[in-house]
Amino acid sequence: MVIWMDDQELIDLFRENGFKVTAQRLAICKFILSRGDHPSTDQVYHALKIDYPTISLGTVYKTLDLLEELGLIQKLRFNESNIRYDPDLQLHINMVCTKCGKIYDYKAENIQNMWNVIISDLGIKPKGQRIDIYFECDDCK
Numbered sequence: 361m362v363i364w365m366d367d368q369e370l371i372d373l374f375r376e377n378g379f380k381v382t383a384q385r386l387a388i389c390k391f392i393l394s395r396g397d398h399p400s401t402d403q404v405y406h407a408l409k410i411d412y413p414t415i416s417l418g419t420v421y422k423t424l425d426l427l428e429e430l431g432l433i434q435k436l437r438f439n440e441s442n443i444r445y446d447p448d449l450q451l452h453i454n455m456v457c458t459k460c461g462k463i464y465d466y467k468a469e470n471i472q473n474m475w476n477v478i479i480s481d482l483g484i485k486p487k488g489q490r491i492d493i494y495f496e497c498d499d500c501k
């Protein structure tokens with residue numbers, strides 16, 4: 361599930377954590393929290409540049425890092441130049457197309473149960489988790 365927050369809740373969260381809220385920051389937050397396609401920093405930047413022509417790539421980077429720090433989004437690092445952002449923090453499978461790079465979320469019905477079994481077998485308390493499957497999507501086949 362994606363965390364849903366209205367403008368005021370986002371503004372409060374930023375302020376509580378000592379960060380200034382700007383229109384651009386707010387726009388970045390709302391954009392990323394509404395997306396299910398795991399955009400990259402570049403994609404966020406290009407999408408918002410239309411409405412916010414003065415936005416910089418640096419602001420996008422910093423804001424996304426901040427959102428990760430605040431626990432609102434998850435950073436999926438594939439390699440140095442391919443970092444994607446996922447607002448879904450619940451256990452799910454990221455299906456990554458190796459051709460076009462699109463990422464589709466897949467929520468297997470019993471994945472949480474399977475995961476609980478694995479975690480209890482391991483006897484650990486995970487600090488995070490990520491499951492990726494690589495494939496070729498329908499658009500690319």
Ligand SMILES: [Zn+2]
Binds near residue numbers: 398446448454465
């Ligand atoms: Zn995902």
Ligand SMILES: [Zn+2]
Binds near residue numbers: 459460461499
């Ligand atoms: Zn594809």
